[in-house]
Amino acid sequence: MTAPPLRLADALAALRDQLATTPLGLATPGRDGAVRAARAVRDQIDDYLLPRLGDLAAPLLTVVGGSTGAGKSTLVNSLVGAPVTTAGVLRPTTRAPVLVCARSDVAAFSGDRVLPGLARVTGGDGGPGTVQLVVRDEVPAGLALLDAPDVDSVVETNRELAGQLLAAADLWVFVTTAARYADAVPWDLLQTAQERGTALAVVLDRVPPEAAAEVAADLHGMLQRAGLASARLFVVEERPLAGGRLPEDQVAPLRTWLHELAADQEARAAVVRQTLTGALDSLEQRVGGVADAVDEQARAGDALRGAAAASYTAAYEGIDEGVRSGTMLRGEVLARWQEFVGTGEWMRALQGQVSRLRDRVVSAVTGRPTPAQDLQGALESSVEHLLRAEADRAAERTVTAWRSLPGGAQLIAGEERALEQVSPDFPEAAAAQVRDWQGAVLDLVREQGADKRSTARMLSWGINGAGAVVMVAVFASTGGLTGGEVAVAGGTTAVGQRVLEAVFGDAAVRSMASRAREDLQRRADALLRYEQARFDDRVDDAAPGAEAADALRHAVRSLASARRTAA
Ligand SMILES: Nc1nc2c(ncn2[C@@H]2O[C@H](COP(=O)(O)OP(=O)(O)OP(=O)(O)O)[C@@H](O)[C@H]2O)c(=O)[nH]1
Numbered sequence: 001m002t003a004p005p006l007r008l009a010d011a012l013a014a015l016r017d018q019l020a021t022t023p024l025g026l027a028t029p030g031r032d033g034a035v036r037a038a039r040a041v042r043d044q045i046d047d048y049l050l051p052r053l054g055d056l057a058a059p060l061l062t063v064v065g066g067s068t069g070a071g072k073s074t075l076v077n078s079l080v081g082a083p084v085t086t087a088g089v090l091r092p093t094t095r096a097p098v099l100v101c102a103r104s105d106v107a108a109f110s111g112d113r114v115l116p117g118l119a120r121v122t123g124g125d126g127g128p129g130t131v132q133l134v135v136r137d138e139v140p141a142g143l144a145l146l147d148a149p150d151v152d153s154v155v156e157t158n159r160e161l162a163g164q165l166l167a168a169a170d171l172w173v174f175v176t177t178a179a180r181y182a183d184a185v186p187w188d189l190l191q192t193a194q195e196r197g198t199a200l201a202v203v204l205d206r207v208p209p210e211a212a213a214e215v216a217a218d219l220h221g222m223l224q225r226a227g228l229a230s231a232r233l234f235v236v237e238e239r240p241l242a243g244g245r246l247p248e249d250q251v252a253p254l255r256t257w258l259h260e261l262a263a264d265q266e267a268r269a270a271v272v273r274q275t276l277t278g279a280l281d282s283l284e285q286r287v288g289g290v291a292d293a294v295d296e297q298a299r300a301g302d303a304l305r306g307a308a309a310a311s312y313t314a315a316y317e318g319i320d321e322g323v324r325s326g327t328m329l330r331g332e333v334l335a336r337w338q339e340f341v342g343t344g345e346w347m348r349a350l351q352g353q354v355s356r357l358r359d360r361v362v363s364a365v366t367g368r369p370t371p372a373q374d375l376q377g378a379l380e381s382s383v384e385h386l387l388r389a390e391a392d393r394a395a396e397r398t399v400t401a402w403r404s405l406p407g408g409a410q411l412i413a414g415e416e417r418a419l420e421q422v423s424p425d426f427p428e429a430a431a432a433q434v435r436d437w438q439g440a441v442l443d444l445v446r447e448q449g450a451d452k453r454s455t456a457r458m459l460s461w462g463i464n465g466a467g468a469v470v471m472v473a474v475f476a477s478t479g480g481l482t483g484g485e486v487a488v489a490g491g492t493t494a495v496g497q498r499v500l501e502a503v504f505g506d507a508a509v510r511s512m513a514s515r516a517r518e519d520l521q522r523r524a525d526a527l528l529r530y531e532q533a534r535f536d537d538r539v540d541d542a543a544p545g546a547e548a549a550d551a552l553r554h555a556v557r558s559l560a561s562a563r564r565t566a567a
């Protein structure tokens with residue numbers, strides 16, 4: 001059973017909430033645009049769509065917006081016929097919007113019905129985050145004027161606020177000048193107005209009287225080419241101001257048009273419908289763009305995790321290779337092994353079994369009698385060294401890969417030094433794992449010997465001795481040694497193995513060695529997984545899962561079905 005369609009307002013609120021929780025934490029190329037788009041849609045839902053759907057008959061909000069210093073505030077003062085907003089020579093002059101409405105419309109604008117994020121103030125400029133509410137009965141009932149900051153401001157908060165206010169408008173009165181009418185930023189916004197079907201009037205301000213016809217024709221052509229031919233164009237000639245206001249003949253046509261609109265309920269309703277429908281229609285594409293950016297983030301997250309996984313898989317394989325290749329049996333380990341087999345303590349057990357081999361071994365080794373622990377100690381540091389080297393390399397490889405992957409550099413910023421090597425607790429953890437592994441090998445030997453008649457014989461050269469031989473067998477099962485090392489380590493290992501085989505049997509030795517190897521690999525794997533998690537955790541914190549984009553698309557579909565139901 002499918003859920004009943006949501007009410008339109010509920011579907012919008014759900015979409016807004018979904019956008020608010022959409023994670024866009026990775027610095028992918030599309031991130032900033034998507035964050036802005038998500039913010040703009042949320043704002044428009046709260047500032048405009050929900051209030052407008054909640055009261056279709058509420059007064060028209062007419063936002064006077066446009067280029068910096070175009071004369072917006074001067075125009076508003078001139079329309080109202082009173083100094084309701086501050087005009088000035090410094091750019092930008094208007095930083096907090098001023099909303100002027102008739103007394104009968106105050107209730108529609110004084111609460112948080114529209115623009116709930118901006119606090120209302122009266123009696124003066126309230127500063128950032130506020131709307132100054134001015135009541136003037138020169139403004140007709142049914143239509144409020146809002147003087148907005150400059151859309152192309154050098155002040156970023158002004159630009160953002162201007163965009164937010166335009167998205168909250170039923171009607172845009174777009175102000176530009178003869179000098180600036182082709183500027184890019186205002187045209188981007190006009191393009192948006194066109195795409196959203198927003199009701200629009202354009203004021204070409206500060207036009208030298210002698211050029212009025214020419215400039216107006218040019219702008220008219222531009223509007224036509226932009227698909228905005230239906231926008232009313234008002235031309236205001238540049239003249240000396242009187243008391244900060246435009247000459248009456250220059251402002252009268254626009255004022256008359258606005259007053260007629262305010263008085264004509266049907267015309268007003270048509271403006272509301274046009275802008276409302278356009279804004280609702282635009283949501284699918286805008287939210288779709290955010291969802292695409294979320295997908296991009298999910299893919300970037302996968303690529304980052306993949307790079308870490310590849311690095312640590314290579315480390316795991318490097319350890320496996322190091323264990324199997326016999327390279328562990330070089331240097332210190334080889335020396336300890338030679339001493340160990342050369343002590344003769346347990347070689348007595350060889351009597352009558354592999355004495356021919358003993359002769360070969362004994363002739364190959366010299367040195368003081370050394371307990372099996374020395375060999376174990378040498379193996380321990382050799383294995384630790386291998387683990388550390390591979391884990392360091394994996395960390396470095398991951399950092400290098402992340403630097404060039406989308407979003408990667410940001411995740412490691414400031415911590416590259418620490419991240420391109422093992423974590424601080426790795427050495428201790430690795431040492432503990434290797435010691436535990438050695439303990440487990442001894443347990444294995446004990447277990448294997450427990451029910452054998454051979455126990456006594458085995459004990460004659462000790463659990464430690466047998467364990468050491470199993471450990472060496474783990475590292476000597478394949479070739480990989482070169483030159484003289486093959487002869488020495490390979491040969492001596494074979495001797496040890498023969499001894500063990502004599503005690504435990506051939507199959508048991510092979511199984512002990514392979515179980516010991518698997519155990520070591522499991523421990524290496526656990527260590528590496530912990531190391532890799534340092535990287536994966538960062539991705540998990542910042543990147544969305546694939547379901548985040550689906551949730552957004554679902555919210556858009558629910559909105560579409562709520563609109564069909566409402567229609
Ligand atoms: N002579 C003349 N000066 C004008 C005209 N329109 C605006 N000005 C002056 O131009 C300057 C800027 O005017 P504002 O009305 O503050 O312009 P604005 O678009 O509100 O400016 P911002 O809020 O900063 O974007 C002020 O000094 C005005 O007095 C005009 O038609 N003629």
Ligand SMILES: [Mg+2]
Nearest residue numbers: 072073093094
């Ligand atoms: Mg202004």
